[in-house]
Amino acid sequence: MASERPGIVVTGAGVISPAGPGTARLWEAMAAGKTFFEHPDGAGLPWPTAAVDSSEITWPAGKAWANASKYANQSARWAVAVARQALQQAGITGETEDVRAGTVMAVASSGDELSDVIPQLASAYRHDSRPLVKFLHDEVPDYSYIRGIPSQLGQFVSMASGFRGSNVAAYGEAAAGGTGALALAARLLESGELDRVLVVGVGAPLTVTGMAAADQDEPFGTRATTGAGPFDAERSGALPGQGAAAVLLERADAAAGTARARLLGCEVLAAADLPTAAGLAVDAVLTAEDATPVAWWAHGAGSVRLDRVEAETVPPRLGALPVTGSKGTIGNAFECSALIDTALAVESLARGELPPVGLLGRPDPLLRDLDPVIGEARPLPPAATVLLTALGQGAEATAAGALILAAAGGRTTDKERATA
Numbered sequence: 001m002a003s004e005r006p007g008i009v010v011t012g013a014g015v016i017s018p019a020g021p022g023t024a025r026l027w028e029a030m031a032a033g034k035t036f037f038e039h040p041d042g043a044g045l046p047w048p049t050a051a052v053d054s055s056e057i058t059w060p061a062g063k064a065w066a067n068a069s070k071y072a073n074q075s076a077r078w079a080v081a082v083a084r085q086a087l088q089q090a091g092i093t094g095e096t097e098d099v100r101a102g103t104v105m106a107v108a109s110s111g112d113e114l115s116d117v118i119p120q121l122a123s124a125y126r127h128d129s130r131p132l133v134k135f136l137h138d139e140v141p142d143y144s145y146i147r148g149i150p151s152q153l154g155q156f157v158s159m160a161s162g163f164r165g166s167n168v169a170a171y172g173e174a175a176a177g178g179t180g181a182l183a184l185a186a187r188l189l190e191s192g193e194l195d196r197v198l199v200v201g202v203g204a205p206l207t208v209t210g211m212a213a214a215d216q217d218e219p220f221g222t223r224a225t226t227g228a229g230p231f232d233a234e235r236s237g238a239l240p241g242q243g244a245a246a247v248l249l250e251r252a253d254a255a256a257g258t259a260r261a262r263l264l265g266c267e268v269l270a271a272a273d274l275p276t277a278a279g280l281a282v283d284a285v286l287t288a289e290d291a292t293p294v295a296w297w298a299h300g301a302g303s304v305r306l307d308r309v310e311a312e313t314v315p316p317r318l319g320a321l322p323v324t325g326s327k328g329t330i331g332n333a334f335e336c337s338a339l340i341d342t343a344l345a346v347e348s349l350a351r352g353e354l355p356p357v358g359l360l361g362r363p364d365p366l367l368r369d370l371d372p373v374i375g376e377a378r379p380l381p382p383a384a385t386v387l388l389t390a391l392g393q394g395a396e397a398t399a400a401g402a403l404i405l406a407a408a409g410g411r412t413t414d415k416e417r418a419t420a
Contacts, residue, residue: 006189006190006192006251006252006253007251007252007253007262008186008189008190008249008250008251008252008262008263009249009250009251009252009255009259009260009261009262009263009408010247010248010249010259010260010261010262010263010342010346010405010408011089011090011092011248011249011250011255011256011257011258011259011260012085012086012087012088012089012090012092012246012247012248012257012260013085013086013089013245013246013247013248013260013342013343013346013347014081014082014083014084014085014086014088014089014244014245014246014343015082015085015243015244015245015246015340015343015344016052016057016078016081016082016243016244016245017036017050017052017241017242017243017330017333017340018036018050018051018052018053018241018242018243018330018331019034019036019329019330020053020056021056021057021081021085022085023085023343023344023346023347024347026326026329026330026340026344027344027347027348027351027355029329030324030326030329030344030355030356030358031353031355031356031376031377033356033358033375034329034358035050035224035328035329035330035358035359036050036051036329036330036331037049037050037224037239037331038050038051045208045211046222047211047215047220047221047222047239047240048221048222048223048224048239049211049239049240049241049242049331050224050239050240050241050242050329050330050331051205051241051242052078052205052242052243054074054077054078057077057078057081058081059072059077059080060080060084060160064159065159068156068159070139071139072156074204074205075153075202075204075244076152076153076156078202078204078243078244079105079153079156079157079200079202079244079246080156080157080159080160081244082200082244082245082246083157083160083161083198083200083246084160085246086198086246086247086248087160087161087198087248089248089257089260090248090250090256090257090258091256091257091258092161092196092248092256092257093162099195099196099254099256100165100193100194100195100196101161101162101163101164101165101194101195101196101197101198102163102164102165102166102167102168102188102193102194102196102197102198103154103157103158103161103163103165103166103167103168103197103198103199103200104166104168104169104170104181104182104184104185104188104197104198104199104200105151105153105154105157105168105169105170105181105199105200105201106169106170106177106178106180106181106199106200106201106335106336106338106339107151107153107169107170107171107177107201107202107335121135121136121139124139151167151168151169153169153200153202154167154168154169154200155167157198157200157246161198163196163198165193165194166188166193166194166197168184169181170183170184174334174335174392174393174394174397175299175301175332175334175335175337175338175390175391175392175393176268176338176390176391176392176397176399176400176401177201177268177334177335177338178199178201178245178335178336178337178338178339178340178341178342178390178401179266179267179268179281179338179388179390179401179402179403180268180399180401181199181201181339182199182247182249182263182266182338182339182342182401182403183266183267183268183401183403185197185199185249186249186263186266189249189250189251195250195251195254196248196249196250196251196254196255196256197248197249197250198246198247198248198249199246199247199248199249199339200244200245200246200336200339201244201245201246201335201336201338201339202243202244202335202336203241203242203243203244203332203333203334203335203336203337204242205242206240211240214240214393214394217394217395217396218237218238218303218305218393218394218395219236219237220237220238220239220240221235221236221237221238221239221302222236222237223236224239224359225359226359226360226361227359227361227362228302228328228359229302229327229328229357229358229359229360229361230298230300230301230302230307230325230327230328230357230358230359230360230372231298231300231307231311231323231325231357231360231363231364231367231370231372232302232359232360232361232362232363232364233362233363233364233365233366234361234362235302235303235304235307235364236302236304237302237303237304238301238302238303238306238327238331238332238393239302239327239328239331239332240331240332241327241330241331241332241333241337242331242333243330243333243336243337243340244333244336245333245336245339245340245342245343246339246343247339247342247343247346249263258408259408260346260349260350260408261345261346261349261350261405261406261407261408262405262406262407262408263403263404263405264285264288264289264290264291264385264404264405264406265284265285265286265287265288265291265402265403265404266285266401266402266403266404267281267284267285267401267402267403268281268390268399268400268401268402269281269284269399269400269401270398270399271398272398273398274306274309274391274392274397274398274399274400275309275312275313277392277398277399277400278309278310278313278389278391278400278402279313280400281389281400281401281402282313282314282317282387282389282402283317284402285387285402285403285404286317286404288404290385290406291385291404292385293318293321293385293386293387293404294321294322294380294381294384294385294386295321295322295323295324295348295354295380295384295385295386295387296314296318296321296322296323296324296386296387296388296389297323297324297325297341297344297345297348297354297386297387297388297389298310298314298323298324298325298388298389299325299327299337299338299341299389299390299391300323300324300325300326300327300328300357301327301332301391301393302327302328302359306391306393307364307367308366308367309391310389310391311367311368311369311370313389314387314389315368315369315370316369318387319369320369320370320371321371321387322354322371322372322373322378323357323370323371323372323373324348324354324355324356324357324372324373325341325357326340326341326344326358327358328357328358328359328360329358329359330358332393334393337390338388338390338401341388341390342388342403342405345386345388345405346405348380348386349380349384349386349405349406349407349408350407350408352379352380352381352382352384353377353378353379353380354373354377354378354379354380355373355377356372356373356374356375356376356377356378357372357373357374360372360374380407382407383406383407384406384407385404385405385406385407386404386405386406387402387403387404388402388403388404388405389401389402390402
């Protein structure tokens with residue numbers, strides 16, 4: 001993004017992860033060296049998975065929300081929860097008349113379009129005497145939106161935020177899709193169409209069939225012990241995870257919330273192959289003014305191939321930056337993994353520390369000029385700038401994303417962390 005474009009700030013973030021609700025909770029788990037992998041009970045699967053405990057996730061009160069809960073699946077509930085976290089952190093309770101605000105969803109190519117509800121409706125209608133139009137109106141209050149918007153989850157987020165501007169979705173390759181949603185949101189702000197955009201993504205639990213298909217495309221790791229983490233010499237594959245995240249972006253000149261970080265550049269690109277795409281995405285964000293990263297939040301899949309792509313992309317351009325990543329702690333939450341990492345990078349800038357890489361024991365000597373954070377958090381300079389990278393997951397993936405975040409100034413207080 002060129003310097004003449006309006007400044008964009010991050011004013012709020014929300015995360016649901018296997019560590020529980022909240023960005024601070026996950027950051028502190030990483031700093032403490034915790035990991036959250038376990039084998040699903042009774043599933044007999046060979047892949048350790050970091051799963052979310054939904055018991056702490058609440059649904060809003062009120063008649064409208066009670067009615068909406070009839071057709072809100074788990075993804076919708078997670079999306080609403082992280083959206084409310086981000087808004088609470090920013091101190092925003094809803095859209096005002098003089099503020100143009102919208103939502104962007106980072107979603108998979110399927111699975112969020114009332115897929116759990118449509119079969120139930122079809123079955124219920126077989127024994128219902130109401131005319132079809134009346135039945136749909138009563139049972140699915142916003143039925144008219146099913147064909148009118150690209151993501152049904154976006155309707156729940158709009159309802160939670162009160163944002164009535166653009167409600168769009170970024171459908172992209174898994175893991176890179178989060179940067180695509182952020183890049184789209186940045187363009188909506190830069191163009192002047194909106195002043196505030198809430199970006200939300202959900203990485204729902206994979207089905208057994210989905211996990212098997214992903215494993216055939218690019219094998220998952222089969223152990224979650226020290227040595228299996230990102231950039232480790234003994235790593236053998238990405239580990240699956242779950243989660244959701246929301247990032248609130250605002251134009252700096254119209255921000256209602258306090259800036260927690262500045263977004264200097266964000267891009268997602270596809271190319272003939274993944275290494276080319278990764279290089280192009282990083283080069284694109286490095287053209288931003290003041291874009292001189294002193295730290296790197298990596299995709300860090302734990303895949304032999306993908307970790308090598310990142311190591312061959314970033315250090316040759318920027319040297320041996322201190323690098324961390326979340327996937328050794330909570331696995332890969334796919335569509336929302338880049339949003340989770342963005343929220344964590346913002347938290348790191350606010351705290352002035354970079355947490356260590358989970359499950360990393362011995363850095364791979366073949367990944368030259370890599371300086372991973374191991375064991376304990378590492379200090380960041382007061383005015384730090386962080387590069388974040390995200391790669392498409394899978395053998396045929398050809399998309400990669402990158403963004404650069406800069407500290408907004410100052411450090412967060414304990415009270416501010418309590419709402420993170």
